[in-house]
Amino acid sequence: MKRKISKLTALLIVVSMLVSLTGLVLLTGCSDDGDAILVGVILPLSGSEAAYGTDMLNSYKLAVEEINAAGGVKIGAGETRSLKLYEQDDGADANMATQAAAKITSRGVDFVVGGYASGAIIPTLQQFYDEDLLLLISAANSTNITRAGFNQSFMINSPGSFAVVTLMELLKSLGSQRVALIHQGDDYTKNLSDMCSEELPKNGFEVVTVEVMEKGAADVSAIVTAIRSSNADFVYWCGYHSDGSNVIKQLRRGGYEGHIAVGDGSADPDLIEACGEDGEGVYVTSPPYVKLAGEKGAKFFNDYSAKYNREPGNYATLAYDTIYLLKAAIESAASTETAAVRGAVQDISFPGLSGNISFTPDREMAVSNFMILQIKDGDFTLIEP
Amino acid sequence: MSLWELILQQTVNGLILGSFYALIALGYSMVYGIIKLLNFAHGDIYMTGAFACLSVFGVLSVIIPGVAGIILSVLAAMVIAAVLGYLAQRFAYGPLLGAPRLSLLITAIGVSLVISNSVMVITNSQPLFFPGVIDNSAGINIGGITVTYIQIILITVSASLMLALTLFIGRTMTGKAMRAISLDKDTCRLMGINVNKIIGLTFIIGSSLAAIAGGLACVYYGNVQFSMGYTIGIKAFTAAVIGGIGSIPGAMLGGLLLGLLEAVGTQFLGSQWKDVFAFGLLIIILILRPNGLLGKSEIERM
Numbered sequence: 176m177k178r179k180i181s182k183l184t185a186l187l188i189v190v191s192m193l194v195s196l197t198g199l200v201l202l203t204g205c206s207d208d209g210d211a212i213l214v215g216v217i218l219p220l221s222g223s224e225a226a227y228g229t230d231m232l233n234s235y236k237l238a239v240e241e242i243n244a245a246g247g248v249k250i251g252a253g254e255t256r257s258l259k260l261y262e263q264d265d266g267a268d269a270n271m272a273t274q275a276a277a278k279i280t281s282r283g284v285d286f287v288v289g290g291y292a293s294g295a296i297i298p299t300l301q302q303f304y305d306e307d308l309l310l311l312i313s314a315a316n317s318t319n320i321t322r323a324g325f326n327q328s329f330m331i332n333s334p335g336s337f338a339v340v341t342l343m344e345l346l347k348s349l350g351s352q353r354v355a356l357i358h359q360g361d362d363y364t365k366n367l368s369d370m371c372s373e374e375l376p377k378n379g380f381e382v383v384t385v386e387v388m389e390k391g392a393a394d395v396s397a398i399v400t401a402i403r404s405s406n407a408d409f410v411y412w413c414g415y416h417s418d419g420s421n422v423i424k425q426l427r428r429g430g431y432e433g434h435i436a437v438g439d440g441s442a443d444p445d446l447i448e449a450c451g452e453d454g455e456g457v458y459v460t461s462p463p464y465v466k467l468a469g470e471k472g473a474k475f476f477n478d479y480s481a482k483y484n485r486e487p488g489n490y491a492t493l494a495y496d497t498i499y500l501l502k503a504a505i506e507s508a509a510s511t512e513t514a515a516v517r518g519a520v521q522d523i524s525f526p527g528l529s530g531n532i533s534f535t536p537d538r539e540m541a542v543s544n545f546m547i548l549q550i551k552d553g554d555f556t557l558i559e560p
Numbered sequence: 561m562s563l564w565e566l567i568l569q570q571t572v573n574g575l576i577l578g579s580f581y582a583l584i585a586l587g588y589s590m591v592y593g594i595i596k597l598l599n600f601a602h603g604d605i606y607m608t609g610a611f612a613c614l615s616v617f618g619v620l621s622v623i624i625p626g627v628a629g630i631i632l633s634v635l636a637a638m639v640i641a642a643v644l645g646y647l648a649q650r651f652a653y654g655p656l657l658g659a660p661r662l663s664l665l666i667t668a669i670g671v672s673l674v675i676s677n678s679v680m681v682i683t684n685s686q687p688l689f690f691p692g693v694i695d696n697s698a699g700i701n702i703g704g705i706t707v708t709y710i711q712i713i714l715i716t717v718s719a720s721l722m723l724a725l726t727l728f729i730g731r732t733m734t735g736k737a738m739r740a741i742s743l744d745k746d747t748c749r750l751m752g753i754n755v756n757k758i759i760g761l762t763f764i765i766g767s768s769l770a771a772i773a774g775g776l777a778c779v780y781y782g783n784v785q786f787s788m789g790y791t792i793g794i795k796a797f798t799a800a801v802i803g804g805i806g807s808i809p810g811a812m813l814g815g816l817l818l819g820l821l822e823a824v825g826t827q828f829l830g831s832q833w834k835d836v837f838a839f840g841l842l843i844i845i846l847i848l849r850p851n852g853l854l855g856k857s858e859i860e861r862m
Binding site: 392448 | 686691
């Protein structure tokens with residue numbers, strides 16, 4: 176037994192030596208970046224959220240290639256520098272994220288972009304702040320990020336409270352008064368429902384009932400009957416798209432004839448397929464949907480699809496805008512110093528694919544980028560309330 | 561909606577949901593009755609049945625579309641689930657029949673995880689959708705509410721299955737053998753009953769019933785995901801216990817009762833409270849009748 180342990184210890188020592196040696200080689204071997212502006216990327220590239228993270232990374236890469244092909248970023252008179260990405264996997268997990276952030280800061284990057292899961296990006300804010308690095312967060316949108324008070328982190332996505340503002344615009348235009356909310360009891364969906372319960376009554380709407388649907392429960396007919404008996408004329412589904420189709424179908428089959436809207440958790444083309452005919456007319460308070468972003472959006476959509484052989488997902492647009500916004504800020508500051516670029520981002524008014532981007536003093540989006548879509552003829556259509 | 565219509569509508573909702581619970585609860589109850597195993601993989605057999613029905617219909621609908629295709633797909637799902645149930649019994653539970661019951665229980669949890677995670681990997685955790693072949697709105701008017709034809713079919717199918725099973729257990733030789741095994745396995749062996757064969761048959765019947773429930777759910781609700789067996793499995797298990805585990809009529813009664821309690825709870829207390837309401841009442845039932853509504857009290861003979 177004793178010999179076994181000592182063998183194991185010896186093995187461990189050898190392995191750890193090898194690991195640190197390769198680490199050293201990697202560190203010294205990679206220090207040559209030329210004079211490119213190095214941008215750290217922190218995204219979930221593995222685990223359950225990997226599809227979204229990869230989608231955003233693809234967008235970053237596309238934007239960087241376009242910028243470099245067009246001559247790079249112009250800094251002051253005559254000086255241009257190319258962009259280079261250095262990506263690390265945060266696994267949408269707080270622990271992995273702090274390790275990823277440590278790798279990014281030790282690599283000596285100039286700026287950091289990324290951020291999908293709020294819970295993963297929040298613990299890294301201090302690390303980036305300590306290294307005086309500007310952080311542009313593309314997708315994560317919990318107000319806890321900006322309220323943590325690190326003044327060099329900006330959110331390019333509208334916080335969830337803006338979804339409620341967009342929802343109220345829709346309610347007003349439809350003349351709906353009596354709203355039923357359905358959530359799924361977890362952090363994100365309950366938070367959205369709670370924000371609605373709080374804000375709607377202040378603005379003259381009535382929340383007639385709040386229902387909870389367990390994740391994966393197939394039968395919601397009892398909830399449908401309860402909603403019908405509450406005389407709601409508007410149902411807002413705060414949950415995810417995998418269960419959303421069930422709710423919509425059963426609402427319609429159960430004889431509910433009022434309006435139905437779904438939140439950004441259900442803003443997915445799969446919802447249309449799943450609902451079939453029952454989905455027609457359903458509204459979505461959606462993050463910027465690239466297909467509807469005009470000519471520039473169509474170009475991005477085609478370039479992305481051609482390069483990666485798939486359609487850009489929900490957050491690809493925001494990621495693409497992030498890189499171009501960074502370029503615009505560097506050019507306007509005529510410097511790559513954090514303080515100067517930070518000031519430029521704070522004052523920026525940038526026409527992105529996802530709409531005009533400018534920031535409040537709290538470093539949140541000044542104008543909501545949520546849009547209202549409606550399912551018409553089996554596709555999302557933009558609605559101007 | 562008037563109060564009368566409301567109560568009637570919630571009763572229909574409860575009966576439909578309860579029929580699904582009951583169909584799954586039958587499998588729990590049969591298996592428990594015969595080898596005293598809580599087969600936690602049963603909910604996943606239901607899920608597999610739903611996936612099998614969806615996949616088979618996807619291929620079959622090219623040749624045989626419409627209702628005939630659906631019926632054949634449900635039958636195919638029954639066969640697939642029966643094979644899966646039998647394999648689980650043969651290779652996972654069978655060798656452990658002499659082992660402590662706790663080992664068997666842990667094995668059942670293992671089988672459940674193996675099935676659900678396999679489907680998760682195969683489907684990439686994405687939900688799948690059944691094409692809208694069935695007209696879900698046509699129906700008849702009863703007392704001011706509409707009951708659709710598919711709902712009537714659902715209730716009829718599950719009621720006749722339950723009746724058939726009751727007759728099978730009560731009136732046939734195989735049924736008699738099943739009841740005998742649940743009383744005393746060893747004596748049955750001495751009497752020349754092929755115990756292993758009967759146990760295998762129990763799994764096959766239970767799994768087929770779960771697959772019918774899965775197939776019907778797939779057609780009726782229209783979407784299928786790997787996690788769909790978990791919650792309904794727990795609920796059906798509860799239904800089996802309330803009715804008196806081991807008792808076939810008890811499983812039906814428990815399933816329908818649970819479905820109705822949930823519907824009533826949702827209407828009058830709100831959906832956040834429906835489980836608290838339903839399970840609270842069930843606890844009271846168990847306090848008053850520890851063996852369930854139709855369960856027989858066991859007398860341990862030394």
